[in-house]
Amino acid sequence: MSDSQRFVLNTRTPDSAGALVCIQSLGRLLNESGRSVTFGDWDNYNQYDVVIFMAHDAEIDKVRSQNPDIKIGIADPKPSDTKSPQQADFLLVSSIEQREVFLKYNPNIFVYYMFPDFSAERVVHTNKGFVTLAYHGNKVHLDCFQYHLTPVLNELGKRHTIRLKAIYNVERLGLWSHGRPDPDLCPVDDLQWYPDCYVNYLSDIDIGIVPQMSPFPVSMHAAKLFPLHYKRWLLSPLDHMSYYKSSANPGRIFVFGMFGIPVVSEAIPSTSSLFHDNINGLQVLTKEGWYDALNRLISSAHMRAELGERLYEQVVSRYSKEQTFQRFLSFLQQPLQQAIPDLQLSIRRNSDALFHDFVNKVKRKFFN
Structure with missing residues (x-):
């Protein structure tokens, strides 16, 4: 060009x-x-x-x-x-x-x-008797806390002194109200997002949390009621069922990385391509995974410093703006x-067959 x-x-x-x-x-x-x-x-x-x-x-x-x-x-x-x-x-x-x-x-x-342009001094991680976590991004992920992170934060708040800073567009989207942590166990500061807010909000953060999933608990209940056995695939209550936004933005990880703040993130394809579990971040899939990862980081300033430094190095060495x-x-x-050929028809027919197979199994289970 x-x-x-x-x-x-x-x-x-x-x-x-x-x-x-x-x-x-x-x-x-x-x-x-x-x-x-x-x-x-x-x-x-x-x-x-x-x-x-x-x-x-x-x-x-x-x-x-x-x-x-x-x-x-x-x-x-x-x-x-x-x-x-x-x-x-x-x-x-x-x-x-x-x-x-x-x-x-x-x-x-x-x-x-997509992450903003700014310069930041890296956080110095110390054992100070309390830990501040931070989230920044769309409010939709905060509304999903009730399914995975809120019970985790409430339990962690019984063992540690913790606080959460939630950075999002409060003025446009309204105050986060559904499924907030217990204020006595994990107080939350709702902070208005603005273009240059990160330097002001993140300079004292110990851990960054980047939820990616949109939990859909009904699916797992259905799986427990109707384990589906097909010739080529099996849906089991022990399987992972992932549901996440197509517009997931892994750039949220980089913002924390610029400060040397360690990140816990749910493992979706983008997350796994940007950092490695237990090397320069922690990846999770379940409530138990969130609890384990956050508890380990809360308990160890050394671990926070080590993972935060490695994440910073990853960001500047491979994903800088330049x-x-x-x-x-x-x-x-x-x-x-050239445009990819239309692949929908054969997939749709196969999906229809699987759906009808599922309906017939339900009928036989409950109505025969």
């Missing part, structure tokens, strides 16, 4: 978390690399070679009518709009999980880890891939 290419980056919500990374930060990196960058030009697409929109701002028909040769990118596409990703030339997504969902619409996808940016430039140089 030529250094002389002209970029325009457009969003109508420049202060949103996604736009700060995919528009503002990316634009600065493009500008610093010597490329021509314009923000917020909605009328002159014929003057540019590449345009990048945040998903909800895309106006692809208008762009194509003005400049059929321009390359169009969409950052952080949403499941509610599948037309724009199909029409775009490439997508920027936040994770492996999001990539896999959108491959059916567009095979030209770059995983652009390194990700260089990979992005290489991605733009690659020829566009």
Whole structure:
């Protein structure tokens, strides 16, 4: 890709978390690399070679009518709009999980880890008689605490003096109210997210928690009632049943890593690709896993310091903004891939057969 290419980056919500990374930060990196960058030009697409929109701002028909040769990118596409990703030339997504969902619409996808630009001094981990945990991200994960983390924090609060800082957009999403920990066992500070909040909020944090799952307990109850035996697969109450957002953002891990704060995260594909269990972080899948990992870190400042330092080294050595940016430039140089063939029909037929098999088993169990 030529250094002389002209970029325009457009969003109508420049202060949103996604736009700060995919528009503002990316634009600065493009500008610093010597490329021509314009923000917020909605009328002159014929003057540019590449345009990048945040998903909800895309106006692809208008762009194509003005400049059929321009390359169009969409950052952080949403499941509610599948037309724009199909029409775009490439997508920027936040994770492996999001990539896999959108491959059916567009095979030209770059995983652009979304975490903010900031400098931070690393936390010094000491035995101080109490431990402060922190969460930052979407409120949806806080609402899921009641299924896995809240009972864990309540039990840990009986053994240790702990506190949780919850950083999210309180003003926009409202106060977290469902399934909060017992305030006598694990007090919670609800902190308003803003673009530069991390330096102010995380400088005294001991442990970062990055929940990824959206627990669905009904599934496990169903598995216990109706163990399904098929020729090729088995659903058992002892199996793991994972359910997580397609827009899972592993960049939340990197924020803690910049401070040298050790992280406990649920093990989804992105987590497992970014750090290694018991080497530069701890990965869990169950309530018992959360309890074990947090209890070990709470009990050992040495372990917190060791894992936090290794996570910091991982972030700066492999996932810095500059390194990700260089990979992005290489991605733009690659020829566009053709759409993946429609694979839904055969899968749907197979799924229908399995479903009918399940219904027949239930009928025989309860009505025969």
